[in-house]
Amino acid sequence: MVQLGANRYGKAEVRVLRVARGAAPGGGDVIRDWNVSTSLSGDLAATHLTGGNSGVLTTDTQKNTVYAFASRLGAAEPEVLGLELAAHFVRSQPQISRARVAVSEYGWDRLGDGGHSFARNGTLTRFARVVHDAALGPAVLAGLDGLTVLNSTDSEFWGFPKDEYTTLAETSDRILATEVSARWRYRAADIDWAAAYAGARQALLDAFSQTYSYSLQQTLFAMGSRVIEQVPAICEVRLSLPNKHHYLVDLAPAGLANDREVYYPGDRPYGLIEGTVLADDAPSAGPAWD
């Protein structure tokens, strides 16, 4: 005999461009460019067991709700969009006990001086995510993806164990590069979201560039620590750092020296370093990461 275990459903990747006409200083437009995903859990056994859908707020309705809230809330911070949407789903649907709303926000820079022209400003995307539990209320995560950084020196790697499969040479000067994916947890749900995001992003950059590194793990811990130290509203940071290897090219066959000048970036395989840094007084996460 079988039974139903944990389950959830929702609408993924609802794309929204919210234009706030005339909201910029000087009268130009402000834009917010979002990719929103919603996911609901609760008393959903019927639809799994018999196809009875009386409790299934459709994913199409979830999509429409995203658009309507984007209309009502204006060019809000993505955390606010998430908080309002997640609370709405739990409060309006008694069978839903937990709602998750994730928002990726794409950044645009202003272009020219007409107030209505913009250029996408990079691969980095801002991230926000709210889990609203019917009993526990909301929990807020934020983060970023696609922040690619590189140090051309000040990185060593040695002192590691050698076994019969080890061929890697120790090095006292290597390139260290990674594409940062970060998630952090807030202590409360009424933060100055824009300032906290900007502070965390800057802390990640500062720690990466200022850490003389003996391992990517050490850099990871420095980055997470700096975020927590710089932004008191944040109590936990989770980082996923692929090691974007840059290998020194052997130019000796061509009669050329290569004193840390010509590298080839490798695609696969890559090291992957994942870790968590917590404030000593971090409260329990509850369902924040669910």
Place this chain on the structure above:
Amino acid sequence: MVQLGANRYGKAEVRVLRVARGAAPGGGDVIRDWNVSTSLSGDLAATHLTGGNSGVLTTDTQKNTVYAFASRLGAAEPEVLGLELAAHFVRSQPQISRARVAVSEYGWDRLGDGGHSFARNGTLTRFARVVHDAALGPAVLAGLDGLTVLNSTDSEFWGFPKDEYTTLAETSDRILATEVSARWRYRAADIDWAAAYAGARQALLDAFSQTYSYSLQQTLFAMGSRVIEQVPAICEVRLSLPNKHHYLVDLAPAGLANDREVYYPGDRPYGLIEGTVLADDAPSAGPAWD
């Protein structure tokens, strides 16, 4: 003050083609095409806090170990590769308390009759994953990704709640399509892996094509149940099913009828249905999903 939380590190996406010369019936070659990722946890505080790497078996060594075990094990089932590698890391490195090895296997069909020609046979990839814990021993997951299936009828969707944001019409005949991502957990570590995989894959296909569906959730539960019923070695199935929406085109402006004939597949957004089905007597998962 900050502290280090959960962490892991390893080598991701080590690509291996293992050729077993003359191992096919009739003397042809057998090939296995793998993408292997390893990840280790344990007493790794030093590298995070000070960059002291005496406990860090390098990800480069992990890569070399994958190649060496692929050499020794021959054209083995991917679960066997995972079991041997994960056990090796834990047993040979006292500071490592848990090792994870994931293997994606790409499928190839034989081509012609020379015994050495092959063609990639689809987007589907087979998956296997072993978690070896120093105290608890190994746990084995398997699954598949990229299995895209479609029913052109025998799917209804109605009876769902309507609120002020609902615009979706009820339907008694829609297209149901999804790209199956499945993971299942085995009860033991000495299964006939090839037979279990084939049985689970066939059960997923059978349940999808034979279920008259009132919701994708119902289809999900039917698919998971069928796997557990057909393959007793499997005690838990987790499915992630994106609803690949096919919308009926409105041809009325062109004066044409469209009685379920012309659809356009949408890219984004998409419904995403995720759920777990368990055998009633499923043992505790332990760290299997870690």
Place this chain on the structure above:
Amino acid sequence: MVQLGANRYGKAEVRVLRVARGAAPGGGDVIRDWNVSTSLSGDLAATHLTGGNSGVLTTDTQKNTVYAFASRLGAAEPEVLGLELAAHFVRSQPQISRARVAVSEYGWDRLGDGGHSFARNGTLTRFARVVHDAALGPAVLAGLDGLTVLNSTDSEFWGFPKDEYTTLAETSDRILATEVSARWRYRAADIDWAAAYAGARQALLDAFSQTYSYSLQQTLFAMGSRVIEQVPAICEVRLSLPNKHHYLVDLAPAGLANDREVYYPGDRPYGLIEGTVLADDAPSAGPAWD
């Protein structure tokens, strides 16, 4: 001063699923899964110079036209869809002198015995393209993409020039793998399209598996020649063959031999071999490749 040069515009990637209800032997459904792109040229100076759009059949209308013709034509061969659409655009819009319609068709296999279940059958996509010129009439290309093939032996590579930058060793036994992208040109516009496609695809596979190869260029020429020999309706073949390198892993540091058993597939860089094979009596291509 500046002038307008060559230009074109159209709708790219119109996705269509055409279901022919009950059209299969035994009464099941037949499906065609298409990705259609249209592109028009002609007297379009006004829209470029002043934004005057009286000659611009909108790309939205082009999209609607694709749907309408998919409705009318049923589960047709993709070349037929292309021929009818391209002729329509040129004939109905006097300012349009040339129309191009490209169709990629995704393949599905039948699943189960209910007549309405299907599974995507691979990464390979069939391709068809029609250029209809107002003065010259139609020209038809077809082809395929994503056909990944591998020979585990019967491939050598030696005798190449060495200069001061050469480090590659000669080899008398290497793995030869590629992902075939093929385009071929038909002599006429009223071929048995399904048979010609099947014949060309099989000829590519046969030539790849049966050619003892001294270079990927030699294999390319053999593949193109075989198509022309096997399918008289085809007069020209263009092939683009990335060399999917498989490098032998050096296992000597681990004390292991590696007699052509363990390889790692490289991602980048890759060799890229492109070439054309023509029938001696191939007629002029005209605008077929435009």
Place this chain on the structure above:
Amino acid sequence: MVQLGANRYGKAEVRVLRVARGAAPGGGDVIRDWNVSTSLSGDLAATHLTGGNSGVLTTDTQKNTVYAFASRLGAAEPEVLGLELAAHFVRSQPQISRARVAVSEYGWDRLGDGGHSFARNGTLTRFARVVHDAALGPAVLAGLDGLTVLNSTDSEFWGFPKDEYTTLAETSDRILATEVSARWRYRAADIDWAAAYAGARQALLDAFSQTYSYSLQQTLFAMGSRVIEQVPAICEVRLSLPNKHHYLVDLAPAGLANDREVYYPGDRPYGLIEGTVLADDAPSAGPAWD
């Protein structure tokens, strides 16, 4: 009987990071991050017909040559790398009559004040390409990819022909967005490459933001014209502009107005506008675009 037609071969996507130690003002490092592809043509019938490789400078050697020239040339402009490499292949290999070298350059911003930290600065990549013909000498193209821009107003679209398939409404205020892919041709091979690139890039941005648009074709022509007017060294511009449609969401069912505030960006299908703008006195292109 069959014959060999046009053909070429080379190494695609050779990734190179060139670090010029201490070359920055103040003593920091300068980096250049390249993706280089080479392609050679000439008397290559033997390898196609018999596998005789005496004329085939291997793609592996081409790769090594890229690294060696990156070493010798330092942190050069990508056009210089292309010119030197293409000339080398033609001059050193008598059987090679034409060499093409394409370079994509990824941009990095400085990070912090240590002189050795960098962050990837966006999705935009700079492009340069040299074709060196043995008889005609070099021709130089440049361009960019991935420049995504958006105007939130000042775009209309109306006055287009209506036929039986037309459903699109005319609009006097729509969002206009595109991802610019541009290629331009230089009149000579000894330009100030960095200045010309910067000038062309700025001209594209200026024309996009300053053009009140009645069609994307009109914007395209304005962008190409501006480049030619602002950078006299450029005689031809080719633009490929996907129309990244933003559709106004219908919020009426939810009782909400939507006066150009909430849009959803569509993925597929998309309009694709392609066109060329030439200086009146543009010299013949010769093999520049080959």
